[in-house]
Amino acid sequence: MTSSRATTPLHQLDAWQAASLLARRELQAVDLVRACLDRIAEREPQLQAFVQLGADAALATARELDAGPVRGLLHGLPFGVKDLFDTCDLPTAYGSPIYAGQQPLADAAAVALCREAGAVLLGKTVTTELANMFPGVTRNPHHTEHTPGGSSSGSAAAVADAMLPLALGTQTAGSLIRPAAFxxxxxxxxxxxxxxxxxxxxLxxxxxxVGGFARSVRDVALLGAVLTGDTRLADPAAFAQTAAPRIGFCRTPEWAQADEDTQQAWAQAEAALAGHGAPLALPPELAGLVAVQKEVQAFETARSLSDERLRHRDQLSAPLQALIAAGLAIAGDTHAHNLRVTAQARHQAQALFGSHDVLLAPSxxxxxxxxxxxxxxxxxxRTWTLLGLPCVHLPFARGRRGLPVGLQLVGAPGDxxxxxxxxxxxxxxxxW
Structure with a gap:
């Protein structure tokens, strides 16, 4: 650990490395927070990943942590929060002018859990408008003329650019995995x-x-253990295992739409993991779920945003108004049918893991x-979100323009x- 600290700038430390140093008091939380704030000051004008910073409060919290006992798994680790989560000490606008300047009275549960575990909130990160498809101002850290993805755009970009070791996000369609990939x-x-x-x-x-971003699997496992309360996620023994998982190589029914960059990443992964899995085609009953997911999302989003639609329609973007209109056009009995299809598909998906531990799929x-x-x-x-399955995006390749490309692993429900x-x-x- 000390060698990692000696050769790696503090803001570039993986969360699990920094957490170990902080727990042993070989690193002060205030120094790590300052290093991240310095990085933000340097890069934020180009990337625009944040809507609000709480630098003074973060430094004060870090000093308290340094003066007291080790609080938990995230003791002293800076983190960012997508501006879809309520925070008691920073405004929450949900990426919409409707809520500009809104100050919640309480933290979202996930934020409170992170703080309880010793994490230090540095700021709120940009989200798309009400976590839908209309983009925010954040730019891709690898090429500022490219999108960082959405809707958890600021969180993904901030972690990728070493502004933060950890950040919270959400996914309704692909809002964690897609920005992680981009x-x-x-x-x-x-x-x-x-x-x-x-x-x-x-929505x-x-x-x-609710999920999050980091720069290594061990890092997101640390965050996941706090968010789920399941300490098995961050058990060091799990990351020392040598037994190979049984991998199902699942291109999905949408494979024809994968471009050359994803196809090359797939071929690279197949070669690297040869002998540890076999191709897996989704059964017919799990095909066509992309369309179901779209309808479920549109129907429920349109109704979740009823107040915004009825009282603030002129402050909604045209694309969001169109999505709401499409959702309102879906009949209630159609939605009930889609929910039955979803419940049945989630039950059937468990059979995918009878002979496979995980599935490899495009992100x-x-x-x-x-x-x-x-x-x-x-x-x-979309399919994996509808099925409710856990997913992890793994970056490991570059595309034709030099931007990141990777694949996701999908696990059994609850595993x-x-x-x-x-x-x-x-x-x-x-x-990588």
Whole structure:
């Protein structure tokens, strides 16, 4: 650990490395916070990842942590929070002018859990408008003329650019995995309902999932252990395992839409993991779920945003108004049918893991698209989100333009600890 500290700038330390140093008092929280704030000051004008910083409060919290006992798994670690989560000490606007300057009275549950574990909130990160597709101002740290993805754009970009070791995000379609893919970081979407959503602006009760970003699998496991309360996720023994997971290579029915960059990353992964898995085609009953996910999201989002639609329509973007209109056009009995299909599919998905521990699947169509007027297509995330399965994006390659490309591992429902252990094993065998 001391050698890592000696050769690596503090703001570039992996969270698990910094956590170990902080727990042994070989690193002061205030020094780590200052290093991250310095990095933010240097890079924020180019990336615009934050909507609000709480530098003074973060330094004060760090001093308290340095003067007291080690508080928990995230003791002294700076983190960022997507501006979809309520925070008691920083405004929360949900990426919308409707809520500009709103100051919640309480933290979202996930934020409170992180603080309880000793994490230091540095600021609120940019989200798209009400966590939908209309982009925010954040730019991709690898090429500022490309999108960072969405809707957790600021969180992914801040972690990728070493402004923060950890950040919270959410996923309703692909809002954790896609920005992780575009920015080249590890993104973790837990099993549905494993993390409390209280205090997070709701879009879809069926789909919304709280997760996060980091620069290694061990880092997101540390965050996941705090968010889920399941300490198995961060058990060091799990990351020392030598047994290979059984991998199902699942291109998905949407594979024809993967571009050359994703296809090359797939071939690279197949070669690196040869002998540890076999191709897996989704059964017919699990095909066609992309369309179901789109309808469920549109129906529930349109109704979750009823107040915004009825009282603040002129402050909603045209794309969001169009999504709401499409959602309102879906009949209630159609939605009830879609929920039955979802419940049946979630039950059937468990059979995918009878002979496989994890599935390897595409994360995105390819590299982050050029331009800042969109956030990219979440196509390859929609099915797994509908199924409620845990997912981890693993960055390990570069596309034709030099931007990050990777793939995701998908786990059995509720088996987040096994998925993360397998992801660590797989990631170590892929070159980055």
């Amino acid at each position: 920015c080249g970081v590890v993104g973790y979407k837990p099993s549905h309902n494993r993390v409390p959503r209280a205090g997070v602006k709701s 879809s009760e069926t789909l919304d999932t 995105s169509i390819g590299e982050a698209p050029a331009g800042l007027d969109g956030t990219g297509d979440p196509l390859f995330c 987040d600890h096994r998925l993360l252990a397998a992801a660590h094993w797989v990631h170590a065998r892929l070159s």
